[in-house]
Amino acid sequence: MLKFIAKRFAQGVLVLLAIYALTFFLVAMTPGSPFSGERAIRPEILAQIEAHYGYDRPFFERFWTSLSNAVRGEFGPSAVYANRSVTEIISESFPVSLKLGSLSLLLALLIGIPTGVIAAVKRNTLLDYVPMSTAMVGICLPTFVMGPLLALVFGLMLNLLPVSGWYGPRYMVLPAATLGLYYAAYFARLTRGGMLEMLNQDFVRTARAKGVPESTIVWKHCLKGGLIPAITFLGPALAGIISGSFVVETIFQIPGLGQWFVRGALNRDDFLILGLTVLFAALIVVMNLLADIAHVLLNPRLKYE
């Protein structure tokens, strides 16, 4: 087990290094400057500013400085937002994204998994057809359709919920629902599939023959195995929630990371782009590692290798 984790961890570090280098080179090759604007900037002023941020250094020296700082967790100042360091920006906005992401994921699991179980148990009845076709619609509706739709109905027409900002629990409902419902649909379909497979196993027939109550069969014997597809999907789902949150953050005016990611790229804020990319990459690596471990724990047929 430890060996497995150590190996995957080492792989993760390598992946992160590769991503850092690639991002650094891509950013350096991208046309445009963080300091350009509609009004032209005089070359001598530009040179002053560039020197301040170290752009006048040779390329590999810049890469090395940047990498060694990054290893210490320092990503430098934002090239665009004066007085703010990348670390500050991340530490301000990451908790918001984390909260939105975990709420959405929780919602997705709370709705998706029970719905999937019910649909499997009540296969080919209305309790199967209705939720599953709704889920299909949910998967097909992207968040940029779902979000404004929810805002329109619950915010503007019914005036029940706020549609912009991030000031308290009420403000979290619509964004978390927008992001969560989409993944709830996925989880419902995956869980249904997993459960159906389990319910058709021989040991289930044996259990039924022995008179084990149906609820024990479903919840005790089948759920663990039936959840495997959903667990496998958790890693990618989290990645999706993080990258997908940009849309939701924009629609509902939420001060999270997603907005900075896009703004960093549009502003050519090199240091910010690097910091955020590394953070996202690290998150995804860690989440996939956790998902793998959970996968193996749940599925005795797999072994750590």
Add this chain to the structure above:
Amino acid sequence: MSRSLLKAPLRAVGVAIMCMTLFACGGAGRDRVADAAARDGILLIGNGSEPMALDPHLVTGVPENRIIASLIEGLIAYHPTDDDEPEPGVAESWEHNADHSLWRFRLRENARWTNGDPVTANDFVYSWRRMLSPELGSQYAEMLYVIRNAEAFHQGQIRDFNQVGVRALDERTLEVALKGSTPYFLSMLKHYSFYPVNPRAVEQFGGMTARQNNWSTVENYVGNGPFRLTQWTTNQIIKVEKNPDYWDAGRVRLNEIHFFPIENVRSEETAFLAGRLHITSTVSPDRIPTFRRENAEALRIDPYLGTYFFRLNVTRPPFNDPRVREALNLAVDRQTLVDRVAQGGQAPAAGFVPPGLDDYPAADRVQFNPDRARQLLAEAGFPGGRGFPRKEILINTSEAHRKIAEAIQAMWRQHLGIDVGIYNQEWKVYLDSQSNLDYDISRAGWIGDYPYPMTFLEIFTTGNGNNDTGWSNARYDALIRQAQSSGNEPDRLRLMREAEGILLSELPIVPIYWYTRTYLKDPRVQGWNPTLLDNRPYKYVWLEA
């Protein structure tokens, strides 16, 4: 299967839904945020994007300006209705010599910084020195080149700031010697590049020329304006409240202003309609007809000192031929474009300098004349558009720009028989392409920094960093130079008029329309007058509950 089987999950879902409903209804009520805010004298403003800084010497953008205008006051303040009029700010009175090249400002005694310091003449000397220090790298330092020797100091040719034309005669008297006659100097002084900063705070948190200086964070901010900074939550809200120590605090009627950095125009509209904003930063053009129908009392269309135009790269044939450039201009039906495509009440641009300036009526020269356009194109060797090389219009990525470009593409096809393409680049790449002359035709806009024609005309002088067309005309350059040094206002106006005439006969550009500012405003907001530069004299604004 028993019914009890489903109880557990159903209960979980039920609880989840109940929780959501409870959240939803708990304290929701029907009272909208904007209603309560209006009663409390809190103005809610949609402010576009997150400000990059609130240090007036480091910022360049409109969202920043709109906030800083509440926090800091310059020598001259914004007039409540007319951006051309000077209004006493920190300066209570001023005088100038006959040719407007030497100015003396008398500072008011009761102007105070929020840290208790009086605002003195030396603060301005310090601030302008900071602005002109090359180490600071302020992008707007050029605005101060109007001051004698400011350019030389900024470029490092002189190191002694005493040679620059600004000095404090005493605590309350500031004398400014300009490079030449500048009657519009008072208007320039309203620009944030001339704003003072508090020397004590700047020194304490990093020093005069440090780019990384924490004096302008929410904890440390020192201002002298009608409001003071109380909260700055990134990407969410910036709050300012009435400053009791402001010299004219008695006139300030708002208790607070909240600025919301809402970048997405649809989200901003939704926030306005849901009663969370009193004023939006803009309106999407395609929604204007809807708002005209359904929210006519909220939709505002104000004049704005700006020109929307295309640049033509005159270093690339066939745009090196003035006949081709004129043909392209004459084949654009600007009225139709404004009425059908832009739809924001803009005026068709028949010249470059927009209307609205005192003593300088807009030119009325570039007209729609398809017959003449065809004839010119034929003379240039492309009868009926035959043989015209394939050219492309460069736009920065935006639906609104694309629609304008498509309309013009269609007009050129219809009237000239030429086929141009359209391609978009993302903002920073587009800026690069434009300044490297790596384009054929490029969409552009120019907003005046102060209400005087020079802010438009000087960009097309040879070597100006904003020319970006490759066009150069010795006579034009000479006229602009003469106008800048002339001591006589009628002469200056005549010289600028003549220069614009050259620009409009050579036409390295295709003027398209003169801007308006379209936005939504809650009818309860009072004292909010249309101003040419969109300057915001917040101290005259109030809310009717």
